[in-house]
Amino acid sequence: MKNETNNKDYTEATDSGKLYITTENFFKQEEIISTIKELLGSKIIKQIESTNNIDNSSQSVKVG
């Protein structure tokens, strides 16, 4: 039942020809949730976080 809901097609279309998905529905999609989880545990994110931490600490040293 849970899978049925998650595999639902949330995309919508307007009469004028625009394809879209609402933010609320976007984050309900199973593929998106799994991609977010996967990326959060990846080296890419760790690298970004560590670079940002170094930048922040060097800035605070400059200020101090």
Next chain:
Amino acid sequence: MPWNLLILPLVAGYYLVTYWRRYMYYQQRWDAQRLVFESILRGIYLLFISYVIRTILLYTVKPYCIIFCNHLPLKMPFLCTASFSLILSLLLVKIGNAFFDKKKQIKNAITEIGNEIELLFLYSFEKKKLLLISLDNGKIYIAWVKELPVPSASPYIRFIPAMSGYRDEKKNMVLTTQYLSIYDQYINEGITKEDNDIVIDVKKIASASNFDPDMYQRFSIGKEDKVS
């Protein structure tokens, strides 16, 4: 047939092409000359159908046709035939639209005549795949497509960013911001905000491609190893 009456089937053809779901999403991707040509062509079809119906009616219920024509304010040969092509077009649009699913028709139009970037965006939109978008100012976004606009109406595309950064002097990717922690929080707490959407002018996109995190990690690790 008086020549000025031909404006009616031409309008009928244009109406059919721009409002019938069968053609309207294709029409949004045609150039002006193609639109004129297709409108004329559909107008000729509609006029031909009207002429056939007129012939059938004259053979079957001619007296009623004559009475009807005598009551018209304008007396002009083929006026009813030309006008009927317009009525036929209105009916086709109103009835025909019920049989065409707009989402399917839009996707068909993009698949058949969409340009390369539109095809890539549709792929990301349908398969929920991340795209790597490089802008002409050096900024880069790794994002999901949230909205595909009508190409003839808007050049802007709405994305939900996952990461962003820039290209350095050597054109290497430098990622500086990640939005995923916030999204993870949204998902866990059930909050939804539209604040994170980014809107990009298609003309400002220097390049776009699929973003495969595994591939990116392999390349970046390979580079780090070479450096060390």
